[in-house]
Amino acid sequence: MNDLITSPVFGVLASLIAYEIGIYIKKKGRLSIFNPLMLAIIILIVFLSTFHIKYEDYNTGGQIISFFLYPATVALALPMYKKFDLFKENAIPILIGILSGAVVGFVCVVLLSKLFGFTDILIKSLIPKSITTPIGIALSRQLGGLSSITVVAIIMTGIIGSICGPLLYKVFKIKDEVALGIAMGAASHALGTARAMEIGETQGAMSGLTMAISGIVAVLLYPALWKVVLELIQ
Amino acid sequence: MKYLRQLMIILIPYLIGTVLQLTLNLPIPGAVIGLVLLFLGLQIGIVKVYMIEEVCEFLLSNMSFFFIPAGVGLMTAFGVLKGKWIAFTMIIVISTCVVWIVTALVVKFLRKGCQNE
Numbered sequence: 001m002n003d004l005i006t007s008p009v010f011g012v013l014a015s016l017i018a019y020e021i022g023i024y025i026k027k028k029g030r031l032s033i034f035n036p037l038m039l040a041i042i043i044l045i046v047f048l049s050t051f052h053i054k055y056e057d058y059n060t061g062g063q064i065i066s067f068f069l070y071p072a073t074v075a076l077a078l079p080m081y082k083k084f085d086l087f088k089e090n091a092i093p094i095l096i097g098i099l100s101g102a103v104v105g106f107v108c109v110v111l112l113s114k115l116f117g118f119t120d121i122l123i124k125s126l127i128p129k130s131i132t133t134p135i136g137i138a139l140s141r142q143l144g145g146l147s148s149i150t151v152v153a154i155i156m157t158g159i160i161g162s163i164c165g166p167l168l169y170k171v172f173k174i175k176d177e178v179a180l181g182i183a184m185g186a187a188s189h190a191l192g193t194a195r196a197m198e199i200g201e202t203q204g205a206m207s208g209l210t211m212a213i214s215g216i217v218a219v220l221l222y223p224a225l226w227k228v229v230l231e232l233i234q
Numbered sequence: 235m236k237y238l239r240q241l242m243i244i245l246i247p248y249l250i251g252t253v254l255q256l257t258l259n260l261p262i263p264g265a266v267i268g269l270v271l272l273f274l275g276l277q278i279g280i281v282k283v284y285m286i287e288e289v290c291e292f293l294l295s296n297m298s299f300f301f302i303p304a305g306v307g308l309m310t311a312f313g314v315l316k317g318k319w320i321a322f323t324m325i326i327v328i329s330t331c332v333v334w335i336v337t338a339l340v341v342k343f344l345r346k347g348c349q350n351e
Contacts, residue, residue, distance in 0.1 A: 048309065059306075191298070
């Protein structure tokens with residue numbers, strides 16, 4: 001039995017089945033709260049914990065799936081290429097939007113963390129939460145945070161953004177495909193982009209582009225902003 | 235063979251991106267550099283849309299699925315965040331929504347401004 005669990009087929013098949021169940025529940029439930037990705041993650045965590053299966057064992061198969069994230073990131077070049085004219089026409093609104101999202105996100109995280117009495121290490125681990133995982137981890141290390149917490153924060157941000165984004169779109173009557181795409185990418189990186197891609201090609205392209213730009217903006221901006229915060233506190 | 239060739243064309247810029255990241259010690263991940271390289275390839279015309287289209291479509295429309303193992307990794311963090319989960323979740327929910335709303339409104343507002351000119 002142990003051999004089966006440590007074989008890659010277990011992790012791959014378990015993930016496929018969990019995702020299939022997630023899609024089924026979403027179809028039946030018809031609520032955007034029922035996000036197939038989130039449902040699949042919950043199903044798998046409950047399943048693995050119940051049967052005392054280690055994450056490492058599941059991940060023998062899991063890492064095969066995770067690998068596809070890298071070519072999927074590269075593949076975002078195609079919708080960006082197709083929608084490049086749209087980006088050129090809107091370059092200034094898009095860039096200002098990304099910049100304001102980055103600054104507001106930073107201020108929001110620091111203020112709320114202080115309010116809850118979080119330690120500096122925890123705050124530094126939370127700061128890169130809106131950017132794509134590999135950049136986020138690098139930035140967290142640079143700031144002096146804990147990368148394990150940063151990964152958790154990034155994944156949670158991605159799931160929450162992909163659920164809340166389309167809801168906020170309706171509530172705030174945005175009615176602008178480009179704004180939706182930019183906001184998805186700025187608030188919840190690659191996961192938001194995956195969700196935006198399901199909504200439409202324009203939204204997905206804008207989100208992918210934003211994800212890449214936000215990551216670079218964060219790397220350049222956040223260490224400097226953090227220094228300002230430290231000086232203000234002392 | 236067509237799909238394998240398409241996958242190969244997508245993996246080449248990823249490999250070059252990773253090599254660049256490692257040799258130049260860049261904070262930007264190889265896949266993001268690969269994205270920029272493939273985009274440039276398309277712009278210059280070395281890579282044509284038909285050479286990568288089907289596999290790109292497959293990768294992009296299933297991107298959510300590829301995040302499952304990373305998400306399941308949350309279970310390894312239960313210990314580290316003991317007693318802080320509620321505050322942690324609240325900070326993430328609030329700040330994510332605030333960033334979303336501010337970004338969407340700024341872009342929408344500025345785009346309207348541009349169109350009116």
